[in-house]
Amino acid sequence: MAFNLKDKWVWDFWFAVDGDQYHMFYLQADKSLGDPELRHWHVSIGHAISTDLIHWAPTQDAIKPSQYQEGDIDEAADSYTTWTGCVHKEGDTWYMFYTGTKHTEKGLIQRVCLATSKDLLNWQKCPENPLVELDPKFYDGLNLEYWHDASWRDPWIVKDPDQALYHMYVTARCNQGSPDGRGAVGYASSTDLLHWKVGEPILAPGWYGEMEVPQIEKIQGRYYLFCSVSTQFHSQAHRQSMSGKPLTGTKYFVSDALNGPYTVIGDGFLGADEQGSLYSGRVIQGPDQHWYLLAFNRDDAQGNFIGGICDPKKIEFLANGQLKLAE
Secondary structure (H helix, E strand, O other): OOEOOOOEEEEEEEEEEEOOEEEEEEEEEEHHHOOHHHHHHOOEEEEEEEOOOOOOEEOOOOEOOOOOOOOOOOOOOOOOEEEEEEEEEEOOEEEEEEEEEOOOOOOOEOEEEEEEEOOOOOOEEOOOOOOEOOOOOOEOOOOOOOOOOEOEEEEEEEEOOOOOOEEEEEEEEEOOOOHHHOEEEEEEEEOOOOOEEEEEEEEOOOOEOOOEEEEEEEEOOEEEEEEEEOHHHEOHHHHHHOOOOOOEEEEEEEEOOOOOOOEOOOOOEEEEEOOOOEEEEEEEEOOOOOEEEEEEEEEOOOOOEEEEEOOOEEEEEOOOOOEEEOO
8 A cells, every 4th residue: 555646746755753653754746747857846845644654644744945036135945945854853852854955056056954843743944044065075066067966965863872962964975086976975963953064974985976865774783874876877887897787776785883884785785676666765663663665666667757655665684684675
């Protein structure tokens, strides 16, 4: 019983868990646009609730882009788009970090924004937005000669288990190496969730042009870093070194420490294929405490965009730490 909306495309998503309820926040756009590629520029963040990760009840939308008028000198950081993020709870407050872009920049430069809530339903945007921007000391800015954006999106927050520190991981591009292999998991840290210090990437293998929607979870004593990669953005050097064919879908890396170093076990793919049928995978513990993968249904066999979220797929853990989906 996959999550599909009759009148909207749905793609990237993230969760918040409150008691026995799973809150799913997702990117959505009206199908009346006709061309699914236009969805990125006509986006808002929807919200649905479940107790089993299978049956979902949509509720009021969470966030949409801020109002913009041409010539506005105080243009909001999210005047054009509100893209992928995450939700973190601290005390009695929920923090939603998300990606914002501006109209005047044609959405080409990405920044991390914040909204907060007491009930997961009503959200107030932080007046200090944007909270975090890329630092050119470590990361590629906008250079349309060889890349299509200034990547700094899809924030994922982890509270440090040993000290008063928060870690942010983002889709980014390092500023070294071949342009087609600069995809990286960028990094920033904070002591209060509001003021962030950008640091060097925690993972930049040179394999991909982009490594999207990062997520880090501690599972069975190891840290697993998940991200999404596509055949389109495998670097030429990586293609030449691979034994198999490039795949699209969820890639995972493993480490004994939160900030790495991260390595690959096996081929490091979870539910990936050449077609790109599933993308933007997220892992989460179900009510039975097993871990599951959910992803959005991207392309059908003919390459047409679908736009809906699949049912949870149970993850099996092999003795060496490798992951696979249950049959």
